[in-house]
Amino acid sequence: MEMTVGEVAKRASVKVSTLHFYEQKGLITSWRNQGNQRRYHREVLRRLAVIKAAQEVGLTLEEINQSLSFLPKHQAPSREQWNQMASNWHDLLAHRIRQLEALQDDLGSCIGCGCLSMKSCAIYNPKDIRAKSFEGKTMLTHPEEWSET
Numbered sequence: 714m715e716m717t718v719g720e721v722a723k724r725a726s727v728k729v730s731t732l733h734f735y736e737q738k739g740l741i742t743s744w745r746n747q748g749n750q751r752r753y754h755r756e757v758l759r760r761l762a763v764i765k766a767a768q769e770v771g772l773t774l775e776e777i778n779q780s781l782s783f784l785p786k787h788q789a790p791s792r793e794q795w796n797q798m799a800s801n802w803h804d805l806l807a808h809r810i811r812q813l814e815a816l817q818d819d820l821g822s823c824i825g826c827g828c829l830s831m832k833s834c835a836i837y838n839p840k841d842i843r844a845k846s847f848e849g850k851t852m853l854t855h856p857e858e859w860s861e862t
């Protein structure tokens with residue numbers, strides 16, 4: 714069964730512009746009918762539900778796209794395909810939880826002063842990006858904070 718963009722937007726509770734954006738990013742697909750209007754397979758609703766849930770837990774569009782690559786675009790996924798996607802999500806969420814726990818551990822060093830210093834703010838500079846450098850210097854928030862590495 715095919716659906717119009719308006720029907721999909723209404724059923725999925727998203728804006729039409731959001732559907733166009735997702736399509737541009739390769740998260741969903743449509744085709745054009747003879748009148749050059751977008752049409753969607755009903756299965757797009759399942760993909761949109763997955764996208765919304767993934768965004769709720771903080772996955773990036775790239776991560777979501779990778780997860781969805783295990784699902785067929787125009788038909789219901791098999792149990793095996795669904796399990797593959799769930800397994801991929803499990804790994805992504807486990808990684809995200811570890812990142813959040815590390816940030817939680819570091820939060821005591823942030824005094825919430827608004828400085829967002831690369832040197833001392835755990836919110837702005839979580840462990841995994843602390844060592845980023847640019848042309849031999851550690852890039853900090855303000856030029857006066859730049860230091861030789």
Ligand code: FES
Binds near residue numbers: 830836
């Ligand atoms: S905002 Fe200043 S230390 Fe975090």
